[in-house]
Amino acid sequence: MNGLSLLDHISIIKDPRQQWKIEHKLTDIIFLSIVAVIGGADGWEEIQDFGEDHLDWLKQYGDFESGIPVHDTIARVMGMISAKQMQKCFALWMDDCHQATDGDVIAIDGKTLRGTYDKGRRQGAIHMVSAFSAANQVVIGQVKTSEKSNEITAIPELLKLLDIHGCLVTIDAMGCQRDIAKTIVDKGADYLLAVKGNQKHLEKAFNDYFRMEMLQNFEGSSYSTQEEGHGRKETRVALVNEDLSVLGDIAYDWSELKVMGIVASIRQVGDIPTEDISIRYYISSKKLDAKTLLESSRSHWSIEVQLHWKLDVGMNEDACRIRRDEAGENFAAIRHIALNLLNADKSFKAGLKRKRTRAGRNNNYLSGVLMGQGAS
Incomplete structure (x- = not known):
């Protein structure tokens, strides 16, 4: 500073x-x-x-x-x-006015500026990838891509601009890439990456490992919360496994990988039994416990409400058609x-x-x- x-x-x-x-x-x-x-x-x-x-x-x-x-x-x-x-x-x-502390969650996510789509010129809408400090509710950096698929190349460029030493960088499944994980670790930070089908072998290893009964009986670190309101009840359960042998050789592909995490979200309306269960997989270079995993994964989605929603509703971003040069x-x-x-x-x-x-x-x-x- x-x-x-x-x-x-x-x-x-x-x-x-x-x-x-x-x-x-x-x-x-x-x-x-x-x-x-x-x-x-x-x-x-x-x-x-x-x-x-x-x-x-x-x-x-x-x-x-x-x-x-x-x-x-x-x-x-x-x-x-x-x-x-x-x-x-x-x-x-x-960097000069925002002092990050160890463990701060830096959420990285993209947003399409819908108003910048130009049908006449066959130009796609501008897609911005932003880094958002969840604790301080401020954007700390951003870069543009021509389309959402290019987030994979944009995220490393964004990371180069940032001082994220000691922070926990969270990215959705699009950014679950080996090179991105290594870049984060090389910057002195840790990653928490969502795992989906773009990493087929990693997702399959999770699917082979996870069983629904683990939500009731799990030997590793576990944590749960329950919220009620408007006639609905939502239960969230987080599990953390430090035994990476279940991933086989895949574990060695990810820089400094320490834990694999699972977060389940169970929604129930009234007294009706529910089948609305969402399961999300994560990998992290930080030795997280289940409580921190749940809190950090929820902090990531604050970028939707505290940044993207405010830009649309409070600053009319999606209506803006500025895109020249x-x-x-x-x-x-x-x-x-x-x-x-x-x-x-x-x-x-x-x-x-x-x-x-x-x-x-x-x-x-x-x-x-x-x-x-x-x-x-």
Whole structure:
């Protein structure tokens, strides 16, 4: 950690424009885009409108000597900025203001930006893969792929950006790959990977090992919880086996593999006997007990509610059609920056939409939001 603010990190991004044509500073354009999104803007024209309404306030943070750029200029510049530089800037900023501790769960998962699908040009929708700190509810990094199947290649690129030493990285079955597991271990972290059919031999070994009666009688580490509400009862059972001999030679294919885990979810409505039983398999390089396995696997899915749902409902991400050049990926990074800052603010206890509305009309509140996570 070096104490640099978000503005300091933004200033490192290289300006791709010809110097003699520059009228508006790059840092001003990026900063304007970030605070406008915090204040409720979801597109280039709204960013311009926000800037014109808040010009005097903006001059506290940047030059803005030539006023506010028009929306076409903002869109063109954001499309020219290197997305890799923006990703690195974002990750370094989060590394500077977010201190991970041993055992923190870092959930990695992908999300398709549905509005970016372009049927006319036969271009698929942008797919972003993000790393999310479950405990702190902040995005710590993201990269773009052209489609969901490319998560396998995107995840190692994302891991290169992150400081995850001592953390437990959780990934769904798409990321259950030997190279990804090794990359995580080489970064000084541990992995918890879901196992499905893309690893046929590993899944078969689990299927051969697991029996339903283990949920009632298991010699290894076991843990269960039960929740009731709305006429439903859900029981979760976690089992951890440290005897990897049941995997045979497969166990040696996975870097530092320590345990195999099983999580069962049993849902019952009323007093009717249920057949709704979900069984999930996991492998981990960390010597987890069953309680930690259950908690960590549930923490992984927090990325759906605390990140993906908020991006859709609170920030209208799926409705956004920005995708030209590098703009779609850069705008996704800006949304993540805005989301992190809004989540960090505890002065106004409200949902994301209300926070954005208040930030758009109250400069004092917006200034307070920027103070979070070392933004200003």
